[in-house]
Amino acid sequence: MSTDDKNRAVAAAILPLVGGAGNITSVAHCMTRLRLGLRDRSLVRDEELKALPAVMGVVEDDTYQIVLGPGTVARVTPEFEALVAEAPAAPAATPSADDLAAQGAAIRAARKARNQTPFKLFLRRIANVFVPLIPALIGCGIIAGLNGLLINLGWLPAVTPALAAIASGFMALIAVFVGFNTAKEFGGTPILGGAVAAIVVFPGVAKVDAFGQTLSPGQGGVLGALGAAVLAVYVEKWCRRWVPESLDVLVTPTLTVLVSGLVTIFGLMFVAGEVSNAIGEFADWLLVHAGAGAGFVLGGLFLPLVMLGLHQALIPIHTTLIEQQGHTVLLPVLAMAGAGQVGAAMAVYLRLPRNGSIRRTIKSALPAGFLGVGEPLIYGVSLPLGRPFVTACVGGAFGGGFVGLFSMLGTKVGSTAIGPSGWALFPLLDGDKGLGRTIAVYAGGLLTGYLAGFVATYFWGFGARLLEEFDVDTDTGPETVVAASAGTTPPPGPAPEPGPEPKPAKL
Incomplete structure (x- = not known):
């Protein structure tokens, strides 16, 4: 076939x-x-x-x-x-x-x-703005990494300028795509959202004096584009209500772009620029001064944030850091949650030697888990069992603490795109101490997460009641062990095949 x-x-x-x-x-x-x-x-x-x-x-x-x-x-x-x-x-x-x-x-x-809830619906809308951009971020990020490697090695000097243009073109205009998607998501005309957001990156804004300050192209970045497009949607909706139908085709788009554009130039760009700078400075400060502790907390809490859908609030923060600094230092820390999940699953495999269905699930899901696709292990193994989900978070905490510790010691690890994690993040790694050291620190974090998740789960992930309920012989059919509870929104990735659906265990 x-x-x-x-x-x-x-x-x-x-x-x-x-x-x-x-x-x-x-x-x-x-x-x-x-x-x-x-x-x-x-x-x-x-x-x-x-x-x-x-x-x-x-x-x-x-x-x-x-x-x-x-x-x-x-x-x-x-x-x-x-x-x-x-x-x-x-x-x-x-x-x-x-x-x-x-x-x-x-x-x-x-x-x-x-x-x-209104808050979750709002976060989902924000995620819907940025998620469609992830494939381009990944592709351009990998090309940027390849170009940097070629430059460092002194290879193909005639090709590297072209690669730089390919990698940078999307990021130079990302505000336009954010504006387009924002207007579409919030019920406006997408092209008007893109038109207003384009003001943020237009070189001509350098000639504008807003409240005694000369603007810079790109000031405010994706946050400014997001705010400008949301404003454009509300202006457009107001126009649709009050402008006569005979004049709508002329007046509505003109007023939408004019009003939103003026507010963007004389307000939003400055405010969003200050917020963007604050995000970058805080992320740097956090990992430099409290790296180990911050990494421990972030790595340990990421899986619960995913289950609650609150991880979506981090997407514009990642995008802002990438646009501002060329990489996000938060993603490699958060990626350690997946490492803890992998370690926990390996421990479950050893602790339930008689449960063929769960062991088949783990065997089929581990390759995806190593590549950062966590749903098979979350929904097929740790979450249905209960306590192993907690010990997987412990593994993520130790992995995040490892990466954060090295940030305190002067080796920052960043990612040039969002989306992948686990081993799939290696091609996107970037740092300030050379690629070799950056890869070594990230790999060390993964190993720490694997080991901590395994140890925590093997020794503390099972009580007597849990073992009695699940360490039993099961049939060998290809049933699915998936306990995908309603209302959860996990990070991108698949879920498993075999096994009867287990009952949620008491911790």
Whole structure:
């Protein structure tokens, strides 16, 4: 079977299990997940879906998210979209449309009451602005790292200027993309958001004197672009309400760009610039003066932040640091949470020698875990078991403390892009003491996280009751061990295959 046929077969297997084409309202994907908008959640056959070999897990959030893994999801999504487009518009047949609709409405209402707080919804919107930019950040970051290596080695001097242009072009205009996505996410006209955000990076602002200060192109960066585009959305919505329809096409875009642009130039750029500078200075100060302690806390708390969806607040901070300093010093510290998860999973494997289903899950999920894709281990192993999730956080804390300690000693480790972690972060590493030392410190942090997570889980991750419940013989079928609780939003990555779904254990 060709690769295209395989991807289409995966899409064809998923479609009927999510209620058919008529139950699909939207199709999108991120780095690892197929994200579906559903008309009726009750039509989804969860267990059959999780049992598909290609499906590593599911996560429920504002969309129904099917974890397929990096690379795979980008190939399956177009095939899935094509199947949805080709299918008849009518929804899949149901025994009682009214009953199912009522059941779906009840499920949605319960989820909304439980999880969709205004703060989380706001963070999700902010994440939706920046997440589509991650592939470009990764690609340009790797090219920038390669270019730096070639320059240091003195190789291909005729090529390095071209590589520098390729790597830097996106970052020079990232404010425009942020503005475009912001307006789209907040319900405005995307191109107007991009037009207002473009003011931030326009070289001509250097001729503007705002309150006695000459502006600099790029002042305020992505935060200024974000604020400018949000303002443009509100100005546009106000215009739509009050401007006569006959004049709307002329007046609304003109007023939107003019009002938002003036506020951006004579206010937002200065304020956002001060905030951006403060973020960079605080991050540097934190790791230089409190690196070990700060790294311990950040590495230990990142997995719980992920489970609560609060990690999304860090995305604009990472982006600001990359735009400002060329790399983010926070991501390598936070990446240690994944190392603790890997170490914990290896300990679980040894502590449950009779549970074939969980051990199969760990064996299939560990390669992805080493590459920084944590969901298979989170949802298939540590979170359902309970206490191993806590000890995985302990491993992340020690790994983060290791990287933070070396920041205090003068070796900062940064990443030129956001998204990858684990071993996948090596090509994106950057630092102030040379690439060799930077790689060594990051590798040392990973090893520390692996070891601490393993030791903490092996010796303190299991009580007698937990061992009695889970260290039992299981069948050898390909069931899925996934306890993806509703309302969680983990960092990009897939989830597992085998095993019966375990009951959440008491700590």
